[in-house]
Amino acid sequence: DGGxxxxxxxxxxxxxxxxxxxxxxxxxxxxxxxxxxxxGQGLRLIYYxxxxxxxxxxxxxxxxxxxxxxxxxxxxxxTSAQKNPTAFYLCASAKTGTSGIDTQYFGPGTRLxxx
Amino acid sequence: xxxxxxxxxxxxxxxxxxxxxxxxxxxxxxxxGLFWYKQPSSGEMIFLIYQGSYDQQNATEGxxxxxxxxARKSANxxxxxxxxxxxxxxxxxxxxxxxxxxxxxxxxxxxxVHP
Numbered sequence: 001d002g003g004x005x006x007x008x009x010x011x012x013x014x015x016x017x018x019x020x021x022x023x024x025x026x027x028x029x030x031x032x033x034x035x036x037x038x039x040g041q042g043l044r045l046i047y048y049x050x051x052x053x054x055x056x057x058x059x060x061x062x063x064x065x066x067x068x069x070x071x072x073x074x075x076x077x078x079t080s081a082q083k084n085p086t087a088f089y090l091c092a093s094a095k096t097g098t099s100g101i102d103t104q105y106f107g108p109g110t111r112l113x114x115x
Numbered sequence: 116x117x118x119x120x121x122x123x124x125x126x127x128x129x130x131x132x133x134x135x136x137x138x139x140x141x142x143x144x145x146x147x148g149l150f151w152y153k154q155p156s157s158g159e160m161i162f163l164i165y166q167g168s169y170d171q172q173n174a175t176e177g178x179x180x181x182x183x184x185x186a187r188k189s190a191n192x193x194x195x196x197x198x199x200x201x202x203x204x205x206x207x208x209x210x211x212x213x214x215x216x217x218x219x220x221x222x223x224x225x226x227x228v229h230p
Contacts, residue, residue, distance in 0.1 A: 031216060042119070042206055042220030043160075058217070088158060094216055102216050103150070106160035 002027045004107035006091050011112045013078070013085070021076045021110045023091035032074035033092040033104060036060060043090060049074055050096065078112065086114045118142065119209050119221035127227040128197045135182070136192045136224045138207030146212035149190040151181065154204040154223070163205075166190055197228045 004025045013019045023032065031050050035043040045058030049068040063082025068074055074093075078085045088111050092104040120139045128134040140149065151163040166174045166181045174181040182191040194201055204225050208218040 033218075040222070042208075042222050043218070044220075045217060048217070090158075090160060092160075096216065102210075103162050103165060104216070104218060105162060106152075109158040111158070 006107040025093040029093035031094045035090045037088040121221035123224045125225045133195045144211045148210040150208045151192045152206045202228045
Protein backbone atom coordinates (compact mmCIF):
# COMPACT_ATOMS: atom_id res chain seq x y z
CA ASP A 1 0.00 0.00 0.00
CA GLY A 2 1.17 3.51 -0.78
CA GLY A 3 1.58 5.91 2.07
CA UNK A 4 3.72 7.87 4.45
CA UNK A 5 5.33 6.27 7.46
CA UNK A 6 6.85 8.01 10.45
CA UNK A 7 8.89 6.42 13.18
CA UNK A 8 8.97 6.17 16.06
CA UNK A 9 5.41 6.92 17.15
CA UNK A 10 6.60 8.08 20.58
CA UNK A 11 10.06 9.42 21.40
CA UNK A 12 11.55 10.52 24.68
CA UNK A 13 14.65 12.65 24.81
CA UNK A 14 16.81 13.97 27.57
CA UNK A 15 17.73 17.61 27.49
CA UNK A 16 20.86 18.25 25.47
CA UNK A 17 20.41 15.27 23.16
CA UNK A 18 19.85 15.35 19.43
CA UNK A 19 17.17 13.05 18.06
CA UNK A 20 16.20 12.13 14.50
CA UNK A 21 12.64 11.54 13.37
CA UNK A 22 12.12 9.34 10.35
CA UNK A 23 9.74 10.04 7.45
CA UNK A 24 9.42 7.75 4.44
CA UNK A 25 6.96 7.85 1.54
CA UNK A 26 6.33 5.47 -1.35
CA UNK A 27 3.88 7.72 -3.19
CA UNK A 28 6.56 8.91 -5.63
CA UNK A 29 5.94 12.46 -4.44
CA UNK A 30 8.54 15.10 -5.19
CA UNK A 31 7.87 17.42 -2.26
CA UNK A 32 8.09 16.66 1.45
CA UNK A 33 7.36 18.77 4.51
CA UNK A 34 7.82 18.78 8.28
CA UNK A 35 5.32 20.45 10.58
CA UNK A 36 5.16 20.95 14.32
CA UNK A 37 1.89 20.94 16.28
CA UNK A 38 1.59 22.22 19.84
CA UNK A 39 -1.46 21.49 22.02
CA GLY A 40 -4.54 23.43 20.94
CA GLN A 41 -2.81 24.90 17.91
CA GLY A 42 -2.59 24.39 14.19
CA LEU A 43 0.45 23.17 12.33
CA ARG A 44 3.54 25.26 11.71
CA LEU A 45 6.03 24.57 8.93
CA ILE A 46 9.58 23.66 9.97
CA TYR A 47 11.29 22.67 6.71
CA TYR A 48 10.27 21.63 3.22
CA UNK A 49 11.94 20.06 0.22
CA UNK A 50 10.79 20.27 -3.37
CA UNK A 51 13.44 17.95 -4.86
CA UNK A 52 16.24 15.67 -3.76
CA UNK A 53 19.31 17.40 -2.31
CA UNK A 54 17.43 20.66 -1.86
CA UNK A 55 15.44 22.00 1.09
CA UNK A 56 14.31 25.33 2.52
CA UNK A 57 13.55 26.69 5.97
CA UNK A 58 9.94 27.16 6.96
CA UNK A 59 8.57 29.47 9.63
CA UNK A 60 10.16 27.82 12.68
CA UNK A 61 13.40 26.18 11.47
CA UNK A 62 15.65 27.25 14.37
CA UNK A 63 16.95 24.25 16.29
CA UNK A 64 16.06 21.77 13.54
CA UNK A 65 17.94 20.27 10.59
CA UNK A 66 16.94 18.05 7.67
CA UNK A 67 18.43 16.14 4.76
CA UNK A 68 16.96 14.91 1.48
CA UNK A 69 19.36 12.37 0.01
CA UNK A 70 16.62 10.19 -1.43
CA UNK A 71 13.24 11.03 -2.92
CA UNK A 72 11.51 8.69 -0.48
CA UNK A 73 13.08 9.95 2.73
CA UNK A 74 13.13 13.27 4.62
CA UNK A 75 14.48 12.82 8.17
CA UNK A 76 14.22 15.62 10.72
CA UNK A 77 16.82 16.12 13.45
CA UNK A 78 15.77 17.99 16.56
CA THR A 79 18.96 19.45 17.98
CA SER A 80 19.81 20.55 21.49
CA ALA A 81 19.49 24.13 20.23
CA GLN A 82 15.71 23.73 20.02
CA LYS A 83 14.56 25.30 23.28
CA ASN A 84 11.12 23.73 23.54
CA PRO A 85 11.06 20.56 21.45
CA THR A 86 8.18 18.76 23.17
CA ALA A 87 5.48 18.61 20.48
CA PHE A 88 3.74 16.46 17.89
CA TYR A 89 5.66 16.28 14.60
CA LEU A 90 3.94 15.58 11.31
CA CYS A 91 5.53 14.80 7.98
CA ALA A 92 3.71 15.36 4.70
CA SER A 93 4.35 14.83 1.02
CA ALA A 94 2.84 16.18 -2.19
CA LYS A 95 3.04 15.57 -5.88
CA THR A 96 4.02 18.82 -7.51
CA GLY A 97 2.96 19.84 -10.96
CA THR A 98 1.90 22.76 -13.04
CA SER A 99 -1.81 22.11 -12.91
CA GLY A 100 -2.52 19.89 -9.96
CA ILE A 101 -4.01 20.69 -6.61
CA ASP A 102 -0.78 19.44 -5.02
CA THR A 103 -2.61 18.25 -1.94
CA GLN A 104 -0.36 17.44 1.00
CA TYR A 105 -0.86 14.01 2.53
CA PHE A 106 0.30 13.37 6.06
CA GLY A 107 1.94 10.60 8.00
CA PRO A 108 0.72 9.38 11.41
CA GLY A 109 3.07 11.65 13.36
CA THR A 110 5.72 11.33 16.06
CA ARG A 111 5.11 12.59 19.58
CA LEU A 112 8.36 13.88 21.07
CA UNK A 113 8.69 14.46 24.81
CA UNK A 114 11.74 16.00 26.45
CA UNK A 115 12.33 14.68 29.95
CA UNK B 116 -2.29 39.29 11.39
CA UNK B 117 -4.02 35.93 11.35
CA UNK B 118 -4.24 34.53 7.86
CA UNK B 119 -6.64 31.73 8.77
CA UNK B 120 -9.22 32.20 11.50
CA UNK B 121 -11.41 29.50 12.95
CA UNK B 122 -13.60 31.19 15.53
CA UNK B 123 -15.22 28.07 17.00
CA UNK B 124 -12.90 26.27 19.44
CA UNK B 125 -15.55 23.59 19.94
CA UNK B 126 -18.81 22.52 18.37
CA UNK B 127 -21.23 19.73 19.05
CA UNK B 128 -23.91 18.23 16.86
CA UNK B 129 -26.50 15.52 17.15
CA UNK B 130 -25.90 12.40 15.10
CA UNK B 131 -27.50 12.60 11.61
CA UNK B 132 -27.74 16.39 11.77
CA UNK B 133 -25.70 18.77 9.59
CA UNK B 134 -23.02 21.05 11.03
CA UNK B 135 -21.07 24.02 9.67
CA UNK B 136 -17.51 24.76 10.74
CA UNK B 137 -16.39 28.32 10.08
CA UNK B 138 -13.18 29.48 8.41
CA UNK B 139 -12.20 32.95 7.28
CA UNK B 140 -8.98 33.81 5.54
CA UNK B 141 -6.90 36.82 4.64
CA UNK B 142 -4.82 37.12 1.50
CA UNK B 143 -4.09 39.64 -1.22
CA UNK B 144 -2.96 36.93 -3.62
CA UNK B 145 -5.57 36.34 -6.36
CA UNK B 146 -4.46 32.72 -6.70
CA UNK B 147 -4.89 30.58 -3.61
CA GLY B 148 -6.30 27.29 -2.44
CA LEU B 149 -8.27 26.34 0.63
CA PHE B 150 -8.11 22.94 2.30
CA TRP B 151 -9.91 21.21 5.12
CA TYR B 152 -8.28 18.44 7.12
CA LYS B 153 -9.67 16.17 9.83
CA GLN B 154 -7.49 15.11 12.76
CA PRO B 155 -8.91 12.25 14.85
CA SER B 156 -7.49 11.45 18.27
CA SER B 157 -4.86 9.21 16.63
CA GLY B 158 -3.20 12.38 15.31
CA GLU B 159 -3.03 11.76 11.58
CA MET B 160 -4.22 14.62 9.37
CA ILE B 161 -6.76 13.41 6.82
CA PHE B 162 -7.45 15.50 3.72
CA LEU B 163 -11.16 16.17 3.22
CA ILE B 164 -11.80 18.77 0.56
CA TYR B 165 -10.19 21.49 -1.57
CA GLN B 166 -11.43 24.76 -3.09
CA GLY B 167 -9.42 26.82 -5.55
CA SER B 168 -9.83 30.58 -5.67
CA TYR B 169 -10.85 30.46 -9.32
CA ASP B 170 -13.29 27.58 -8.94
CA GLN B 171 -16.78 28.68 -9.95
CA GLN B 172 -18.65 26.07 -7.97
CA ASN B 173 -18.46 25.07 -4.34
CA ALA B 174 -16.46 21.88 -3.80
CA THR B 175 -18.20 18.73 -2.64
CA GLU B 176 -16.83 15.36 -1.53
CA GLY B 177 -19.42 12.91 -0.33
CA UNK B 178 -20.90 14.27 2.93
CA UNK B 179 -18.49 17.21 2.91
CA UNK B 180 -19.13 20.44 1.07
CA UNK B 181 -17.40 23.78 1.16
CA UNK B 182 -19.44 26.96 1.34
CA UNK B 183 -17.06 29.31 -0.47
CA UNK B 184 -17.91 33.01 -0.26
CA UNK B 185 -15.03 34.77 -1.97
CA ALA B 186 -16.13 38.34 -1.30
CA ARG B 187 -16.45 37.57 2.42
CA LYS B 188 -13.22 35.54 2.37
CA SER B 189 -14.89 32.61 4.03
CA ALA B 190 -14.63 28.89 3.32
CA ASN B 191 -16.92 27.08 5.72
CA UNK B 192 -17.03 23.30 5.86
CA UNK B 193 -20.46 21.69 5.92
CA UNK B 194 -20.78 18.11 7.12
CA UNK B 195 -24.13 16.56 6.35
CA UNK B 196 -25.68 13.61 8.19
CA UNK B 197 -23.09 13.64 11.00
CA UNK B 198 -21.76 10.32 12.22
CA UNK B 199 -20.12 9.42 15.53
CA UNK B 200 -16.86 8.88 13.62
CA UNK B 201 -16.86 12.54 12.60
CA UNK B 202 -15.84 13.51 16.13
CA UNK B 203 -12.37 15.02 15.67
CA UNK B 204 -10.41 18.25 15.26
CA UNK B 205 -10.97 20.03 11.95
CA UNK B 206 -8.40 22.36 10.44
CA UNK B 207 -8.79 24.89 7.67
CA UNK B 208 -5.63 25.69 5.71
CA UNK B 209 -4.68 28.05 2.90
CA UNK B 210 -2.05 27.84 0.21
CA UNK B 211 -1.09 31.10 -1.44
CA UNK B 212 0.47 31.36 -4.87
CA UNK B 213 4.25 31.28 -5.00
CA UNK B 214 5.17 27.82 -6.07
CA UNK B 215 6.33 26.01 -2.98
CA UNK B 216 2.97 24.80 -1.76
CA UNK B 217 3.23 26.18 1.79
CA UNK B 218 0.11 25.62 3.89
CA UNK B 219 -1.00 28.04 6.61
CA UNK B 220 -3.26 26.41 9.19
CA UNK B 221 -5.94 27.75 11.47
CA UNK B 222 -6.12 26.78 15.15
CA UNK B 223 -8.81 24.20 14.52
CA UNK B 224 -12.33 23.38 15.72
CA UNK B 225 -13.09 20.39 17.88
CA UNK B 226 -16.30 18.69 16.77
CA UNK B 227 -18.18 16.31 19.05
CA VAL B 228 -21.01 14.23 17.57
CA HIS B 229 -23.55 13.08 20.15
CA PRO B 230 -25.78 10.01 19.70
